[in-house]
Amino acid sequence: MTRLDSTRDRVRNSPDRSGGRVVAGPGGALTRAAMLAGALVSALVGGVLVVAPVGTVTAAGAFFGVHMAVQGALQLLAVHDSGASKPVGRLLFAGGVAALLLGAALLHGWVDTVFLLGVWTGCGWLLRGLTMALSVTSSSVSHVFVYDDLLNAAIVSAGLFMTAFPFSSLGTLTHVGGSALMAIGVVEAIAAARRHPRTLRAID
Numbered sequence: 001m002t003r004l005d006s007t008r009d010r011v012r013n014s015p016d017r018s019g020g021r022v023v024a025g026p027g028g029a030l031t032r033a034a035m036l037a038g039a040l041v042s043a044l045v046g047g048v049l050v051v052a053p054v055g056t057v058t059a060a061g062a063f064f065g066v067h068m069a070v071q072g073a074l075q076l077l078a079v080h081d082s083g084a085s086k087p088v089g090r091l092l093f094a095g096g097v098a099a100l101l102l103g104a105a106l107l108h109g110w111v112d113t114v115f116l117l118g119v120w121t122g123c124g125w126l127l128r129g130l131t132m133a134l135s136v137t138s139s140s141v142s143h144v145f146v147y148d149d150l151l152n153a154a155i156v157s158a159g160l161f162m163t164a165f166p167f168s169s170l171g172t173l174t175h176v177g178g179s180a181l182m183a184i185g186v187v188e189a190i191a192a193a194r195r196h197p198r199t200l201r202a203i204d
Contacts, residue, residue, distance in 0.1 A: 034074045035192035039185045041070045046181025049174045060174050061106040061117050067181060068124045069103030072096045075128065095131030099124055114170050121177060122162030129155030151191045154184050
């Protein structure tokens, strides 16, 4: 038993090639579960927007609001598991709170035009993508929490497109937004699958 415990200690604190250390424990599983949950929500909401007829801006806003609120809540959960320094942790926490509040606003039907729905949705995606991308600049942020550069790029690109493109109809907005959400869900699921559920690499 003593030999087994010492082996676990060596694995837990052994250096990796990047100069960090490998930390074993449930934290990596929590982050991976949050990523998979986010991927599932993105894919489901995107699929519904593409397949089901959405007749009103309020209904479409509710779908986008659910997605944004869930992603904001998941980001708040993941911040605790990120190992980030206090300044970066505050940035990521603020991004999660803002996304959660923006999702709640969409759920309450505070957007009544196609143009505003596209802008608000795009701003929410930009907020999430940029806060995740900015976290990469800090060496204190876990590599697991950074998710994936491709995922960050996908979210930011979708946000920019939704914000800048003047949608002429609700049908076009829901199909484009739904397709973007399904693509983001696929990329996030792939990023989650690349992370080991039992380890979390903390970079010093």
